Amino acid sequence: MxxxxxxxxxxxxxxxxxxxxxxxxxxxxxxxxxxxxxxxxxxxxxxxxxxxxxxxxxxxxxxxxxxVGASYVEHDDVVRQAQRVMDEISQEWGETVHLARLHGNEIVYLATCISRHSLAVVSRPGRRLPCYGTGLGKALLAERPWAETDALLPEILQARTVHTITDRAALRDELRRVRERGYAIDEQESTIGLRCFAVSLDFGGGSVPKEALSFSIPIVRLDADRERDIVKALLEARDRIVR
CATH class of the missing domain: 1.10.10.10 (Winged helix-like DNA-binding domain superfamily/Winged helix DNA-binding domain)
Structure with missing residues (x-):
């Protein structure tokens, strides 16, 4: 043993x-x-x-x-269910799309569709990041009661950038805003210059969502109109995947 x-x-x-x-x-x-x-x-x-x-x-x-890692991803039911939609929206919008799963207090990336632009930041499958510092993680934490989230988080919330939320009260407020608007935003919290929009994927069955979908886009390619359209596309993609 x-x-x-x-x-x-x-x-x-x-x-x-x-x-x-x-x-x-x-x-x-x-x-x-x-x-x-x-x-x-x-x-x-x-x-x-x-x-x-x-x-x-x-x-x-x-x-x-x-x-072994590649085999895990290839046989994962959620990846199989999401991959076609991910490919389509990434191709349509030309931006990076991520699928990730909450594991402990980290987000584990399962699948990625890479932006066709030369300026792109990509998290490869298998990469792990603190859940509180990513849009993907915040989308999933917002689905849980605060007491459960608080117990899940590490004692000290380490900053990845100057924008990372490291105060528990501020994070709690941010998760409330995520629930109100229906999606999470990572405002340069994990990578400077990058804004991410994320939604949880609720496959039903009474369990709390463990997977989330995101667009990761350099801020220089965003304006108010494109941001609104990206979020709309993300919400529609979520509905197509979980229906």
């Missing part, structure tokens, strides 16, 4: 790393004895789950992890 737990912890650790990690990093960050960490890394390297760098001293996720 301990070996299985360590394997999962190591794979999750490498998946969250922004650069390859050394054996010393693994032992210090995960608290695994050096000999055990080395044996585990070698097992994962030999099986294709982990890859060493050219020097053989730092490690990152391998091609097998990519295949």
């Amino acid at each position: 301990k070996s299985a737990e360590r394997t999962i912890a190591l794979l999750e650790y490498l998946s969250a790393a922004d650069q390859p990690r050394s054996l010393r990093d693994v032992t210090s960050d995960l608290g695994i004895p050096r000999a055990s960490a080395y044996a585990l890394l070698m097992t994962l390297v030999n099986s294709g789950w982990v890859e060493p760098d050219a020097a053989g001293s730092r490690y990152s996720l391998g091609i097998r992890a990519l295949r």
